[in-house]
Every structure is written in structure tokens, then in C-alpha cells.
Amino acid sequence: MQNSKPLDAIVVGAGIAGLYAVYRLRQMGLDFQAFDAASDVGGTWWWNCYPGARVDSQSYVYQYWFSDELLEEWDWSERFPAQGETEKYLSFVADKFDLRKHYEFDTRIAHASWDEATALWTVETEAGERYTARYFVSCAGMLSTPKVPPFEGHEKYQGVIAHTARWPREGIDLKGKRVGVVGTGATGIQVIQTIAGEVGHMTVFQRTAQYAVRMNNERYTHETFQKWRDQYPELKDKVHHTFAGFAFDFYLPAWSEHTPEQRRAEMEKLWADGSLAIWVGGYQESLVDPAINEEVSEFVREKIRAQVKDPVKREILTPRAYGFGTYRVPLENGYYEAFNRDNVDLVDVRKTPIERFTEKGLVVDGKEYEFDVVILATGFDAGTGALARMDVRGRDGRSLTELWNQDIRSTLGLQVHGFPNLFTVAGPLAPSTAFCNMTTCLQQQVDWVADCIDWLRVHDKHVIEPTAEKENWWVSHHDEVANATLLVKTESWYTGANIEGKPRRLLSYIGGVGNYRDICDQVKESGYEGFAVA
Numbered sequence: 001m002q003n004s005k006p007l008d009a010i011v012v013g014a015g016i017a018g019l020y021a022v023y024r025l026r027q028m029g030l031d032f033q034a035f036d037a038a039s040d041v042g043g044t045w046w047w048n049c050y051p052g053a054r055v056d057s058q059s060y061v062y063q064y065w066f067s068d069e070l071l072e073e074w075d076w077s078e079r080f081p082a083q084g085e086t087e088k089y090l091s092f093v094a095d096k097f098d099l100r101k102h103y104e105f106d107t108r109i110a111h112a113s114w115d116e117a118t119a120l121w122t123v124e125t126e127a128g129e130r131y132t133a134r135y136f137v138s139c140a141g142m143l144s145t146p147k148v149p150p151f152e153g154h155e156k157y158q159g160v161i162a163h164t165a166r167w168p169r170e171g172i173d174l175k176g177k178r179v180g181v182v183g184t185g186a187t188g189i190q191v192i193q194t195i196a197g198e199v200g201h202m203t204v205f206q207r208t209a210q211y212a213v214r215m216n217n218e219r220y221t222h223e224t225f226q227k228w229r230d231q232y233p234e235l236k237d238k239v240h241h242t243f244a245g246f247a248f249d250f251y252l253p254a255w256s257e258h259t260p261e262q263r264r265a266e267m268e269k270l271w272a273d274g275s276l277a278i279w280v281g282g283y284q285e286s287l288v289d290p291a292i293n294e295e296v297s298e299f300v301r302e303k304i305r306a307q308v309k310d311p312v313k314r315e316i317l318t319p320r321a322y323g324f325g326t327y328r329v330p331l332e333n334g335y336y337e338a339f340n341r342d343n344v345d346l347v348d349v350r351k352t353p354i355e356r357f358t359e360k361g362l363v364v365d366g367k368e369y370e371f372d373v374v375i376l377a378t379g380f381d382a383g384t385g386a387l388a389r390m391d392v393r394g395r396d397g398r399s400l401t402e403l404w405n406q407d408i409r410s411t412l413g414l415q416v417h418g419f420p421n422l423f424t425v426a427g428p429l430a431p432s433t434a435f436c437n438m439t440t441c442l443q444q445q446v447d448w449v450a451d452c453i454d455w456l457r458v459h460d461k462h463v464i465e466p467t468a469e470k471e472n473w474w475v476s477h478h479d480e481v482a483n484a485t486l487l488v489k490t491e492s493w494y495t496g497a498n499i500e501g502k503p504r505r506l507l508s509y510i511g512g513v514g515n516y517r518d519i520c521d522q523v524k525e526s527g528y529e530g531f532a533v534a
């Protein structure tokens, strides 16, 4: 199919951002078409249906704020809801606002190119269908392109291999099976703690130990959830001004103003809260000062050590190579305890990496481990991956993939110089790449995009693109803030270090969600100063 008359917009993605973009563009009366490679709405929460997948943000702020009716109708059943409930919520939203009809599902966009003469994007699906549109709004996600390590012999293996982000919707029967898990990031942790009691035997291959914080989950009834609903008017505003888009913020004074005893008491309080507050709501200097970071790290190490009985496993599970909070902090609920079980083994693959697959399993240090199922919890090509694999061509045929292969740049994480009318919601160099309660930042970005398109229409303009100067300004501001933190020193997906050859730069803006929002608002209020408009 090809549209005869150019559309106003193409939207990619049916996750949190995409659904809201569709809602906003429809409200503005735009003619648009939306796509998703999945078979239904949900985005991240559709794809990541692996055992134990769960939100690490408090449910009462991990939601949409745009409809009071929706807020009234939806009750969350837990403080940190499981994947199924989150997916159900997004499905409920899609039904309530009749959003599915705007989508073509099971449709992946393969190419998108800008035509200077017509000032239109031509977007082509993998099946070869072409659409033309004025604006190309990508809500394709910052963690949506799975990373599969290129282990030799992958094709030889006779058992089941599953990447967590491509988990079969019908599930995998793990009961009594011999299971190998590669990867111990936030995802691996959730899988391991969930399946430990079900599998026959599990071997976990760990390259980097994590500082996982014990999650303090809570079940809600309609009545008990009401305490949060009563706070919606304040929460709705508050999340936009905190450092990471949560309901909490850094509240403690400077480290030096507290005695060691006071610090310990505060850390214990944050630990007991069992949320990400210990990371992005505790001592802020811990993210910039190595000595302070080491003390906080040691506090968390102590908590970890106390949970693991076997001294060898305890040693492997204790993180030392980097500091607490400089890699995404995972929440856990039984992860360390899983290693106290007789049916769970741990293999350190830092010094002796996984060599290859065989027909029966994996080889490490010359030893073959046999499995019925191998689970790859090996992460994503974050921030840039989804757009980079789409083959997006901007002005004069320039390739976004090639640009980002050399240097990861953007303006506010929302547009890229040389790519007019392309909007990159959850693109690199914005807090939404990693340093935000996602729903807060995605709604803010979608609002910015929709308001921008509306402004162009009102002013009878059709094209917008950041100037090279504006982009340079944003990238250098981003780098200045990032390079003052310890995060840039840690190897992880945060800095692109998990993908071979990927240029190093902190993918997420870390100047604070409130600050970022103010900058975006200023651009809008100035009539898009620093952007070329035609």
C-alpha cells in the first residue's frame, strides 16, 4: 500500500511514547499512520515478556497523566508492577482512546529518506510498502534493539536459545530443565531470581557483578491505592521537576555536613525504602566524588555479602570494578538468595570469556556446560540502535547510521542536524535515554514534538531542523555535565561500551529532568531559536 496524498506524519512505535504521540497528533487533527513491529501495543512491555520482568519505577508515577478519567479508572495492584500488568495497562489505554486503529502492526520500517524538493519523508516497510509524510516521529524506544553476542557455533546448538527481549509470547517450559543464563544486568537479575525454583539446574554466566538493591514491593487494593490517587495532583507536577522524574529527589545535605553515623542512618533508611531512591535520591555527590562513591558502594557491598552464603559465590557477586550508581542500578527480589540454592551455579566469565556454543551447550575455559535452554539476558544496542538499523537518510542522502557510528549527536535528544522534520523521541542525549522515570520523560518529549508541529502549522511553516551551532551547543553542554560524573568511567550500555565499535559518550543527558524540561520549554517559548524553520 502507498498513500496517494502525503500524510502529515508517520509515527513509529506503540509503546508508552508512541501511543501518546498518536493520541496527541489525532487530537490536533493530523492525518498520520503509525507502525509497530510487534503484533500489538505495549512496546518494551510487549517484547520483554520474559519470566520476572517488572517495572523498577513506582507504579503511581509510571503512568500517563493526560486524562483524569484514565487516572480515575486504573488501579495499580503493586508498587512495582509486573510486565503483564504494565502491558495490560497500555492495552487498556489503547482501548479506551481507540488508538489501535491508527496502527499497522507486525510492520517494521526498513528505510526512511528525506526529499529536499518536496520536503517530505518517504518511509518504507520491510515488506516494501511506501508512505510519504511531512513529519517522521520515531518513538521506537531506547532499549529495543537486542544485543546478541556473536558467540561462535550459535547455529550448532540443538537446544532452545532465547534473548529476553524476544521471549516467545507463549513462554518456554523451563520446569526441571538445565538452563544457562548469560548476563546479569537488570534483566538477568529478574530472570534468575524468578526461575531459580522452577528449573532443574541453572548455571549463571556473570561477567560484571551488579549492585542490586533489595526491592520493597507492596500490594495495593482499590482502597489502599487510594492514598496515591489522592496525591495525583501534586505528583503530576512534581515528577517534572525532580532529578530523575520520580516522586522523590535528592534530599540530603552535602556529605560533609553529616557525621559517619548520620550517613549510615540515612543510607539504611534509603535501603529500607527498597527503590531507586538510594541511587537518584540519596547523596548526589556519590555520582561525582570517587571517595564518597566508594563509601556508598561499600555500604551496598556489605548488604550483598550478607545475603550470599557460599564464599566463592559471594566473592564473584561482589562488585568492585566500578562504583555504585555508575551503571543502571537494578532492584532485586531474591536474586542473591537464588545463589544459596543447590541447583544454581555461578561461573565468572570476566577472565575466561564464553568461548563458543557446541551442539549441547556452552564452552568456558575449555569446559563444556550442557543445557536444554540458554537464556541471553545480554542487553541492547541502547539509545541509537532502533533508529540506526532503520537506514534513515536525511538531507543530501546523509545516513544517520553512519553519523552515529562516528559520533553520537543530537539536539536535546529530539532532533538531529541534517535530518529535517525527524523527531527522535527517546533518542540519545536526553534524560529519557536512561536517567529518567520513563513515563515522565516520554510524555514531556512527545508534548514538545506535538507542540512544535502545531507551532509550525500555526505559523504556516513546514520544515524544522536544528542548526549545526545549536547542536554543537547541546552536545558540548551534554558532555560537560556528563564528564563531571563518574558514569563516563564505567563500561556499560550507558556509555555505549557494550557494543563493539560504538562511539563512547554518555547516552543519557544527566543534567536533571527538571533542568532539561526548562531548556526544552525555553526553545519552544523562543519560537525555536537555534532551529532553521522554513
Ligand code: NA7
Pocket (backbone or CB within 6 Å): 143, 149, 182, 183, 184, 185, 186, 187, 188, 205, 206, 207, 208, 328, 349, 354, 377, 378, 379, 380, 492, 493, 498
Ligand atoms: P545490560 O544491563 O546491558 O546487561 C547485559 C548483561 O549481559 C551484562 O551483565 C553483560 O555483561 C552481559 N553480557 C553481554 N555480553 C556478554 C558476553 N559476551 N558474555 C558474557 N556476558 C555478556 O542489559 P539488561 O537487559 O540487563 O538491562 C538493560 C536495561 O533494561 C536496564 O538497565 C533497565 O533500564 C531496563 P557486562 O556488564 O557487559 O560485562
